[in-house]
Amino acid sequence: MARQPQYALIYESVKQQIQNGLFPKGSLLPSENELSAQFATTRMTVRQALTELVREGYIERRHGKGSIVTSERQSLGLLSFHGFSEVVGQANHTVQTNLLEPPTQTNWPTDFFYALTDAERSARCLTLNRLRYADELPVMLEHTFLPALGIETLFEQELLDGSLFKTLRTRYGIDIRNLEQTVRAVGADAKQADTFDCATGTPLLAIERRYVTNRPDFYIYSKLYCYTEQFAISNIF
């Protein structure tokens, strides 16, 4: 289900090669013409993939020169992050995600952060509460909400590779197309302070997201709290 377009394959392929160190930071990618030949396609298609890599901060393009690898960022969910120690260097961090509780089907919170459509409101709400770690330190609390519309069986099997988005794409053909988000700074409440092992009132990054998918009127909602004392969030996407 959900055949991937060619530019997405090129994007994934080049991204992998960057992350695996085949194209280290500072090096040049093959030229657009070379990539077109390699993937047996045209420059426009290759450019679609490269444009996405620029947007995500992996490469920088130089007119007349080439595409320069600028970072081998790591991803934390759909966020990338880095430690403060490595403003220059590129340490490798371990990333881990734990489920705080089994995924459940509940009703929508009454004071939900986004205005829902009637269809969404009348459906049940699948929720996923996860805690993400960087270098064994808890850094991100993620509450995800999905309307139980056409994905009722989502939690009957394990998530593929622990990834919600990969599961949605593979099993239901749902692709993430875009996201809208709102960002604020808030003080940690007692429970969050306990989770991150910090004082109550410690500043946290609070992000509310709505993911737009290829399925009309099907959105995914997420509320994130990030503890940014040790790790900052990069290029929010």
Place this chain on the structure above:
Amino acid sequence: MARQPQYALIYESVKQQIQNGLFPKGSLLPSENELSAQFATTRMTVRQALTELVREGYIERRHGKGSIVTSERQSLGLLSFHGFSEVVGQANHTVQTNLLEPPTQTNWPTDFFYALTDAERSARCLTLNRLRYADELPVMLEHTFLPALGIETLFEQELLDGSLFKTLRTRYGIDIRNLEQTVRAVGADAKQADTFDCATGTPLLAIERRYVTNRPDFYIYSKLYCYTEQFAISNIF
């Protein structure tokens, strides 16, 4: 200087029409074929402009249907924002920017947040300290740093429309291509608390940015502090 490519003109034109209410929220944009005809160009060029509008959160595209206007966002520098009251509605806010002090030429701060190249470090540093208001409330403190490389006369005249980026484009042909940023939550220090009229330690959004320009090795740096009690930041770009 710095002729604008056609897709940028289309982007600006459509954006203006959205912001002026010609295409209200929820309405459909003219189809890609119509826009191609209007601007006497091809669909690919129109799509380049529309893709940017999607990325900035103005429109959403629906396969087989059209491009739907999703918001008429307002901009706060290069950020957009909205108040909490209007999760649904689209109030219009007044936006204003004040210079905190005359622009100056100084040395780079010793503990600068980004690793500078030798060329940058050896140049003087142009700084701009601004405070932005939404509905008369101070919401964003912005410290901008530019290497005095080829733009030594930048501050000898007033900024065009008070906009740094517009001035750079018009007078020096410098265009912003991309940006890298790091986001954290911090507690307000005494001076910031005074600026925003809040308690010391109030959570603030702290953003460090590096703008990539069309001029090789010429970057612009910015450090932002956002008071998000009343206004949140949307779709950070």
Place this chain on the structure above:
DNA sequence: GAGTGGTCTAGACCACCTG
């Protein structure tokens, strides 16, 4: 001068949505 990315053209076929 050769190669690169930036922009643009004029088509094509497809999947999707609506009447």
Place this chain on the structure above:
DNA sequence: AGGTGGTCTAGACCACTCG
């Protein structure tokens, strides 16, 4: 069935960089 956006082709000319 006709229109829409999604993807892709096979070129083109330009401005830029580098040797």
